[in-house]
Amino acid sequence: MKTTYLAGRAIIGTGERVVADAAVTVEAGRITYAGPRQGVGPEPGDLVQVGQHMTLLPGLIDSHVHLAFDASADPVAHLKAIGDEHLLLQMAMNAGRLIEAGITTARDCGGRGFLPVVIKESIELGTVRGPHLLISIRPITTTGGHCYFMGGRADTAEECRKISREHIEAGCDFLKVMATGGMMTKGSAPWFPQYDRRELEAITNEGKRVGKKTSAHCHGTEGIVNAVHAGVDTIEHCSWLMPKGYLYDEDTAGLIAEKGIYVCPTTTGHMAQWLQDPARSDMARVRLENLKKMLSIGVKLAAGTDAGINNVGFDSLVGGLEDLELTGMTRMQLVECATRQAAEALDVDKRTGTLEAGKEADVLAVAGNPLDRIGDLRNVALVLRSGQVMLDRRHQFATAAAAD
Ligand SMILES: [Zn+2]
Numbered sequence: 001m002k003t004t005y006l007a008g009r010a011i012i013g014t015g016e017r018v019v020a021d022a023a024v025t026v027e028a029g030r031i032t033y034a035g036p037r038q039g040v041g042p043e044p045g046d047l048v049q050v051g052q053h054m055t056l057l058p059g060l061i062d063s064h065v066h067l068a069f070d071a072s073a074d075p076v077a078h079l080k081a082i083g084d085e086h087l088l089l090q091m092a093m094n095a096g097r098l099i100e101a102g103i104t105t106a107r108d109c110g111g112r113g114f115l116p117v118v119i120k121e122s123i124e125l126g127t128v129r130g131p132h133l134l135i136s137i138r139p140i141t142t143t144g145g146h147c148y149f150m151g152g153r154a155d156t157a158e159e160c161r162k163i164s165r166e167h168i169e170a171g172c173d174f175l176k177v178m179a180t181g182g183m184m185t186k187g188s189a190p191w192f193p194q195y196d197r198r199e200l201e202a203i204t205n206e207g208k209r210v211g212k213k214t215s216a217h218c219h220g221t222e223g224i225v226n227a228v229h230a231g232v233d234t235i236e237h238c239s240w241l242m243p244k245g246y247l248y249d250e251d252t253a254g255l256i257a258e259k260g261i262y263v264c265p266t267t268t269g270h271m272a273q274w275l276q277d278p279a280r281s282d283m284a285r286v287r288l289e290n291l292k293k294m295l296s297i298g299v300k301l302a303a304g305t306d307a308g309i310n311n312v313g314f315d316s317l318v319g320g321l322e323d324l325e326l327t328g329m330t331r332m333q334l335v336e337c338a339t340r341q342a343a344e345a346l347d348v349d350k351r352t353g354t355l356e357a358g359k360e361a362d363v364l365a366v367a368g369n370p371l372d373r374i375g376d377l378r379n380v381a382l383v384l385r386s387g388q389v390m391l392d393r394r395h396q397f398a399t400a401a402a403a404d
Pocket of ligand 1 (some may be wrong): 064065066109306
């Protein structure tokens with residue numbers, strides 16, 4: 001079956017290209033055409049009028065989520081209180097929420113035990129509604145270290161190598177290591193490293209051996225330095241935190257740019273509000289300044305939210321982009337940061353991230369135009385994952401159609 005979706009415009013996602021009066025043809029789960037309507041061949045298949053007021057674009061990518069956390073005020077307490085059966089159902093619900101936010105690919109940066117494998121397989125089987133999922137299974141951490149309660153403990157280089165192999169055996173898509181402490185774990189200090197370079201290398205080397213990337217959670221500056229030298233592929237948070245205040249290390253930032261390491265800044269849509277809050281405004285200002293500095297030297301960002309942690313819902317990605325807009329990024333850059341560039345960071349750019357013939361039909365339609373207002377990405381009207389309609393809310397935006 002062949003279907004052609006027609007809309008007022010499409011953001012193709014390769015460079016600056018925006019197509020007016022656009023068409024995207026989908027067949028057998030793949031895109032066979034994306035471009036101006038007049039370029040569709042003589043056999044467009046079924047025609048679906050998405051709407052003149054709609055924008056077609058690649059499905060969004062959230063590069064950092066935790067399906068196992070419930071986004072409440074205390075997700076750790078909740079996680080510790082419930083058993084695996086309940087947790088699985090909650091992870092399934094959270095996966096559905098990602099779809100509702102227009103997210104067709106998500107990277108799960110750590111859950112409890114081997115449950116992420118079950119959710120990923122269930123999504124692929126069609127028993128759970130969710131995005132394409134990339135899983136790390138358990139975050140690798142020290143005994144008592146950040147997120148130790150998920151079960152991924154390793155204290156020596158030898159143990160780091162062993163647990164990486166266990167995860168590879170169980171079917172992880174990438175390895176995730178807590179290179180520093182974190183905010184959510186009692187007794188863990190985010191500004192201190194948890195591993196030295198050699199221990200981190202034990203993980204990255206195992207990943208490289210089988211073509212899997214390593215993602216490093218890093219708040220503290222020393223941990224960032226260790227991770228960069230150990231050859232990680234993405235740095236999460238990248239907060240440049242010290243025991244007191246912040247230290248942006250120019251040499252290390254230069255290496256991040258030079259090595260093409262992606263930074264996932266885990267912005268969540270709170271920045272504008274924090275800038276007004278006397279207790280948080282200094283922190284928010286420094287975070288924005290550090291992001292600007294990294295962008296100015298060519299560090300590539302992959303949009304991600306840390307969805308699931310305290311008060312960060314699974315629909316936070318657009319808010320995170322609004323935060324990034326405060327750095328002066330253009331709206332096209334923001335869209336790419338959550339599509340093509342994120343796909344590159346996650347090593348899935350050959351199959352998703354742009355609207356191009358041959359790629360999987362991960363397609364999103366939103367009412368309005370995100371290039372005029374990034375918040376229009378919240379107007380999720382239609383979501384296709386590999387050509388399958390996962391959500392169709394076009395009727396909710398019919399009023400806007402009438403106004404056009
Ligand atoms: Zn995280």
